Amino acid sequence: MPEFFKVMSVDEVKEKIREWFGHLKPEGERVPIEDGLDRVLFEDVISPENLPGFDRSAVDGYALKAEDTFGASEAMPALLEVIGEIGMGQVPAMCLGSGQAAGISTGGMLPEGADSVVMIEDTDLLGDKTLNIYKAVSPGENVIRRDEDIKKGETLLKKGHRLRPQDIGALAGVGITRVDVSRRPRVVIISTGDELVEPAAVPRIGQIRDINSYTLSGLVQQYGGEPLRFGIIQDTYNALFEAVEKGIAEGDMVVISGGSSVGTRDVTGRVIGDLGSPGVLVHGVSVKPGKPTIIASAGGKPVLGLPGHPVSAMVIFGIFGREIINLKLGYRGGSLKVKAVMGRNIASSAGREDYIRISLIENHGQLTAIPVLGKSGLISTMVKARGTVKIPACKEGIREGEPVDVEIF
Amino acid sequence: MPEFFKVMSVDEVKEKIREWFGHLKPEGERVPIEDGLDRVLFEDVISPENLPGFDRSAVDGYALKAEDTFGASEAMPALLEVIGEIGMGQVPAMCLGSGQAAGISTGGMLPEGADSVVMIEDTDLLGDKTLNIYKAVSPGENVIRRDEDIKKGETLLKKGHRLRPQDIGALAGVGITRVDVSRRPRVVIISTGDELVEPAAVPRIGQIRDINSYTLSGLVQQYGGEPLRFGIIQDTYNALFEAVEKGIAEGDMVVISGGSSVGTRDVTGRVIGDLGSPGVLVHGVSVKPGKPTIIASAGGKPVLGLPGHPVSAMVIFGIFGREIINLKLGYRGGSLKVKAVMGRNIASSAGREDYIRISLIENHGQLTAIPVLGKSGLISTMVKARGTVKIPACKEGIREGEPVDVEIF
Incomplete structure (x- = not known):
C-alpha cells in the first residue's frame, strides 16, 4: 500500500464517508404493511384521510x-x-x-x-x-373529533423513519396497506486468511474457524441490511480480486475481513488498491481496536477492509459499516445509547478513540459499566460484554463514577 | 361477568401470570446458526472444543x-x-x-x-x-493460549439468552453450526367490534379500520413470537366463541382486542368466561390505560382480553402479553430501559399504575422525557411517543427533573 495515507480520526472518516458516498441513495420497494416492521420509510407518508373520520x-x-x-x-x-x-x-x-x-x-x-x-x-x-x-x-x-387522531393531508410519518408497531397500526388506520420502504442494502461479506476454515469443517492444528463472516452477517441484519456471505476466499491476489469484483457487481457494499497475517493484509490492500478509481480513501484510523482499517471506493461502491481480530472487526463495522448502511437506507434516526456510570478507572491514549467492551450491572436503578478485559482477538470478550463505551480521542481515560453512554452490542 | 373479581395491581397480576402459566415450557427447534439472530436459546451451550485450540x-x-x-x-x-x-x-x-x-x-x-x-x-x-x-x-x-478464548466444556451461552451477532460468531468459532432455540410462541390475534373494518376496506361513516391487529402483530414479532392474525371477528357470541376455540387449538395464546362498546365487552367477557376451567382469572387491573383487562386460562392456554383503545391495547400487551411470551420462550434477559429525567410535572392517582406516553429530547447527553398528551383512543399519540414511563401505584405523580426509566415502544 502507498505510504502517504495519513491516519485519520474516527470523526474525520465518518464525515468523509458522508461526502464520498453521499451518492448512495435509497431505492424504494413497496411492501405490505404487515411486512413493514423495522423497515425504513422511503418517502414521507401523507395521510389520505381523517382519522377517525367522524366525531x-x-x-x-x-x-x-x-x-x-x-x-x-x-x-x-x-x-x-x-x-x-x-x-x-x-x-x-x-x-x-x-x-x-x-x-x-x-x-x-x-x-x-x-x-x-x-x-x-x-x-x-x-x-x-x-x-x-x-x-x-x-x-x-x-x-x-373527526380529525383529532390524524388529519387528512398531514405528514403522518417521515421518510427515513424506522417503522414500529404503532406506525404500522396508524397506516392501517388510514387505509394504507402497502408502503414504500428502502430496499435493504446488500452487504457482501468476504473472509480471507489461509488459516481459516468453515465452521462445519474440523480445523487441523494451526487452523481456525471463520468467525467474522457470522458476526458481521448478524450486524448487517441488525442494521437493516441483507448479508451476502461469500465465505472464505483463498488468500491469493487473483482469488480475492475476482471475489471482490463479483461482490461489487452483486452488492451495494463489500466488506473484507482480513486474515490477520501480514501476507493477507498485503494481498487485501493490493486488491482494494487495484479496484479502480478513486480507490483507497482511508488507510489507518486512530482508533483502538481497529487501526488498520481500509476504506475504498470502487465505481462509487464502498469497500471496507476490516482487521481480522473478531472484536476489531465488529467494533469497526459498528462504526463505519453502519454509517454506510444508514446512508443507503436513508435512515434518519440515531441509535439510543444507554446511560451508565463507569465502574472502574480506565486509561486510554490521547489522540486515539478507544472502544472499551463493558458489561452492565444494575443496582437500585443505576447501571454501572464494568470493563471486560481481554485481547481483541477473543470473541468471548464480546460474548461477555453488553456493549462498548467510547473514550474520545481528547481524553486520557474515564474515571470511576463518570457518566458514560453505552452502545449496546 | 361475575362481579366478585377484585381489581388487581399490575405486580400482583404479573406474579399470578408466572404462577398460572408456569407450565408453559419452551419447546426446542434446531436452526442453522445463520438463522439464529434474536432467537432465544433452548438449552445451555457447552463448548465442544478449545478455542483457538493451539497457542x-x-x-x-x-x-x-x-x-x-x-x-x-x-x-x-x-x-x-x-x-x-x-x-x-x-x-x-x-x-x-x-x-x-x-x-x-x-x-x-x-x-x-x-x-x-x-x-x-x-x-x-x-x-x-x-x-x-x-x-x-x-x-x-x-x-x-490454546483455551484462552473459549474452554472445552465451559458453558459458552446460557439457555434463555437471546442470540446476538457475537454469540453466533462464537458458536461458529467452536464448530457449532446448528443450535437449539425456543420455538416462537404463536399468538392468535382477534379483533372484534361491529364498527371495525379491514384496513383495505373503505369504511362507511361511523365505521373505523382495525388498528389493533396490526400494532399487536408488530409487538408479538418484537417480543419473539409469531403473530397469527385472525382478523375481525363478528361481534356475536357464536362467531367469537368459534374463533377463540380455533385460536386456542392453533396458538399458544389468544389475544382478543375488544371492540370498545359495552355490547362487545359483554360478549367478549361471556365467551372468555365460557371457555372452560379455570376460566377468568383477572378482570380489571388498577392501571391506566387498560383497566378493563381480562386474563383467562382455557385448557392451560392464556387468553388475554384487551381494551379496544389502541394505546391501552399496546400498553397492556406490552406488560402482560410480553410476560407470557417470555414464559413460553424461556427468555431470561430483561428489557433495557433508557434513563431520562422527566421534563414536566405529571400527576397520577395513587393506587393505580399510570403509563405515560413520552417523547425524548437529547440535550448535552441528557435525555428528557416530555409527556405526549392525548386520549388513549388516539394511535397518533403512540406514533409521536418514543416510549412510556411508569408511575408506580404508590406515587401521586412525577416532578420535573425526577429521573425516570423509559420503556421504548
Missing part, C-alpha cells in the same frame, strides 16, 4: 348538547330526554334537539346536534327516557 | 523463549538466531532451542519450545538470521 365518543354514556348540562351537579341534576340509542358502526338516525340525549358507546358516532358526551357514571336513567345528569360537560368533552 | 500469536513478530530476552533494552539488545518462518494455518516444522526465534504472523501457531512472541516493532533483523531484540517479554506475552 366519535371516547366513553360510554350519552351524547348531548353541552349547554343542556351547564350548572348540573349532584344536588341539582340536569334533566334530559333520551330519544334513542346509537348502534356501533352506524350513522345515527336521530338529530338531537335542545334537552335531548342519545345513548352512545365508546367509539360510537355522535348524532347531529350533539357536541359532547356525558359519562354513564355521571348519570341516572329514570325509567326509559328521563336522564338525570350530575355533572356538567363542556363542548367537545369526551369526543374524539 | 497462537496475537501480533506480528518473532516466537521465542521469554528467558532469552530478559534484561533486553534499547541500549543492550538481546541477540537471537532466526531459524525460520511459520506459515499461516501450518503446524510449525521447527522446535526452538535456547537463543532461537522464528518469524510469526498474527494468528500463527507457536512452535514447540516457544512461550512468547516479541512484536516486530521491538526488533531489528540483521541480515537473514540475526535478530536484535530491544524489549524483554514475559512468558505468555502476545500469545493467545
